[in-house]
Amino acid sequence: MSCAASNRPSKPKIVVEPPGxxxxxxxxxxxxxxxxxxxxxxxxxxxxxxxxxxxxxxxxxxxxxxxxxxxxxxGSTNPYVIEAVKKQLEKFTHYSLTDFYYENAVVLAEKLVSIAPFRGDGKVFYTNSGAESIEAAIKVSRHHTGRQYIIGFIGAFHGRTMGAVSLTASKPVQRKGFSPLVPSIIHVPYPYPYRCPFGAETPEECGEQVIGYIEEWVFGKLVDPSEVAAVFIEPIQGEGGYIVPPDNFMPKLRKLTEQHGILLVVDEVQTGFCRTGRMFAIEHWSVEPDIVALAKAIAAGFPLGAIVGRAEVMDIEPGGHASTFGGNPVSVAAALATIEYIEKERxxxxxxxxxxxxxxxxxxxxxxxxxxxxxxxxxxxxxxxxxxxxxxxxxxxxxxxxxxxxxxxxxxxxxxxxxxxxxxxxxxxxxxxxxxxxxxxxxxxxxxxxxxxx
Ligand SMILES: Cc1ncc(COP(=O)(O)O)c(C=O)c1O
Missing domain, CATH: 3.90.1150.10 (Aspartate Aminotransferase, domain 1)
Incomplete structure (x- = not known):
């Protein structure tokens, strides 16, 4: 089946008022x-x-x-993906990548590195969900930099596990009753042009004001930038309201993080795999992050997540991080077929x-x-x-x-x-x-x- 296929329905059909x-x-x-x-x-x-x-x-x-x-x-039950999954189901359904090896996990890692929105060598760590990808990115960031602070954004949604929810700040109910959360996470306003938290008149001004806030108020008064491991950001805020930042923002944020040796982690869990018209949304601003967090569309509904990071930052030693199901071979087969389909069908x-x-x-x-x-x-x-x-x-x-x-x-x-x-x-x-x-x-x-x- 391809997107060019005709005679597909163009209108819904309700036979009983739902819920029936x-x-x-x-x-x-x-x-x-x-x-x-x-x-x-x-x-x-x-x-x-x-x-x-x-x-x-x-x-x-x-x-x-x-x-x-x-x-x-x-699309749901995409025949190309289903075919690949069926083939893998007949071969083997699990053999813990944390302890052993199998080929399709390596092939997918090679593919993910080749499409990752940064140049140079990269490495992959597999998870089962978006939240787990964020957990992995938190661990890699702290481990690699030896720093403990992390900056996130108000309005962000990064998932529900304890680390991810500590970065999440889109609705109070998501955090209510779960404290104490992971410490040393600082939230700053997201540049939301329609409702700029600083009252800016133009989107660009809003972008500058957020950068200014981080420099002057966070780095100037709260925490020395040399103690900040990473900035985590959704290139377009999802749960927070489908908010597109102004065009000047991501390049400025990249510059600021580079100046201080802070990692830039982009959460592409919702924006990834052509959702925004690019393989990854961060590509709209030609910014190269250090780590990309993935899940959701990666395997067309089969549970899989991943982080893809620059090879030099993905340096946790053996025994430092793992997941029994992360990189499940059936999900990996689905992901390979999904990405192939995305590319083939443009x-x-x-x-x-x-x-x-x-x-x-x-x-x-x-x-x-x-x-x-x-x-x-x-x-x-x-x-x-x-x-x-x-x-x-x-x-x-x-x-x-x-x-x-x-x-x-x-x-x-x-x-x-x-x-x-x-x-x-x-x-x-x-x-x-x-x-x-x-x-x-x-x-x-x-x-x-x-x-x-x-
Ligand atoms: C941007 C983003 N990050 C992380 C997550 C968490 O993903 P999961 O529900 O797979 O844990 C979501 C889920 O909506 C998301 O939109």
């Missing part, structure tokens, strides 16, 4: 037997999913703008082209007043945020409206979730047909319009 009877029954059992620590935007109970089409247990068919949370960049170019169309349409709806709740439209490739506000001047977040809009879209057969406080997040599989995508965008605009007129 089978879904409701499952929701009850879920409530009874699962810890309810998740936030579910709406009661979708998945029965099967192919490419960008999701079916629920009551026979409804949906158009997916979530990619199972930015994982299914190559999904980066596709994400850029489709993303530009989507952004243009949302901007038009904002600028013409067609959908008055839209306060800001931003993004790269198919990682697009549409921030909703009740008032363009006060920028009061349209929180409740967002929840209503997403629920209405769900009932119509469009799977969309939010990010940050009141941002619609558009992140479909990169394989989605243009027609299905633009129909979904029109549905989103219609629902925003409807909510605006209330």
């Amino acid at each position: 009877p089978r879904a409701r029954e499952l929701l009850e059992r879920d409530k009874r037997f699962l810890m309810q620590s998740f936030v579910r935007w709406y009661p979708l109970v998945v029965e099967r999913a192919h490419d960008y089409i999701v079916y629920d247990v009551d026979g409804n068919m949906y158009i997916d703008l979530n990619s199972g949370l930015a994982v299914l960049n190559v 999904l980066c170019e596709r994400a850029s082209r489709l993303g530009e169309k989507v952004i243009k349409r949302f901007k038009e709806a904002m600028e013409t007043g067609e959908a008055p709740l839209i306060g800001d439209v931003r993004g790269k490739g198919l990682m697009i945020g549409v921030e909703l506000v009740r008032d363009k001047k006060t920028k009061e977040p349209a929180r409740k409206e967002l929840a209503d809009i997403l629920m209405k879209l769900f009932k119509r057969g469009y799977l969309v979730i939010g990010a940050g406080v009141s941002t619609v997040r558009i992140a479909p599989p990169l394989t989605i047909t243009e027609e299905a995508l633009m129909n979904a965008v029109e549905a989103v605009i219609e629902e925003i319009k409807r909510a605006s007129s209330k």
Whole structure:
């Protein structure tokens, strides 16, 4: 199957108002037997999913703008990936890479190093998730530099394990009740052009003010830069609201970290693998980090994560770090096929082209007043945020409206979730047909319009 395949559905089909009877029954059992620590935007109970089409247990068919949370960049059950996985399943399913060797893990490491957004030699460490990749990056950063402080950003989301959640700062509930967290982590504001924490008038000014804050207030008053091991940053904030930093920011941050021998760790867990129109989002600013954290889309839904770092920083000695399942051979086979598919189908170019169309349409709806709740439209490739506000001047977040809009879209057969406080997040599989995508965008605009007129 390729993205050029025709006769794929371009509209959803709802046969029973969701949640239908089978879904409701499952929701009850879920409530009874699962810890309810998740936030579910709406009661979708998945029965099967192919490419960008999701079916629920009551026979409804949906158009997916979530990619199972930015994982299914190559679509669900991508035949190319499934074929590779089946082959590997018949060979062996596990043989702990921490103690032994196998070839596909080396082949994938070679591939990851070759596509990593930095020049020179690199090395890989495999994990099973985004949070574990962040844990590994924290350990490598401290171990390599012999320094203990780490700088992260307000609004960041890096995962839920104790190290990762200590860097996470997008919603208080994510940290509430878990302290003491990992010490020596300092959070600074993220350059959020639409709501610059320093009140800057232009995005560039906002970028400069954040750099100035780190230099003057953090390094000048709080901690000597020689004690800082790393800066961890999402090149585009995901959970925090699909926030794109100003163009001057990443180069300035790289310069600042280089000046002080501080490692730059980019968390590409959500932005990686062509989501933003480049293999890795940091490439938009031609900045070369020291470590890249990966997971989500790397293996099209099979559990795998990785960090790819410059060879000289990946220097933990034998026995210092490992994971039994990290680099599971089935997940690795899926990752190799995923990356091959992405390259073969030129999904980066596709994400850029489709993303530009989507952004243009949302901007038009904002600028013409067609959908008055839209306060800001931003993004790269198919990682697009549409921030909703009740008032363009006060920028009061349209929180409740967002929840209503997403629920209405769900009932119509469009799977969309939010990010940050009141941002619609558009992140479909990169394989989605243009027609299905633009129909979904029109549905989103219609629902925003409807909510605006209330
Ligand atoms: C940028 C980023 N980093 C890390 C994570 C954590 O990944 P996981 O849920 O696989 O632990 C996420 C998950 O949403 C993420 O968006």
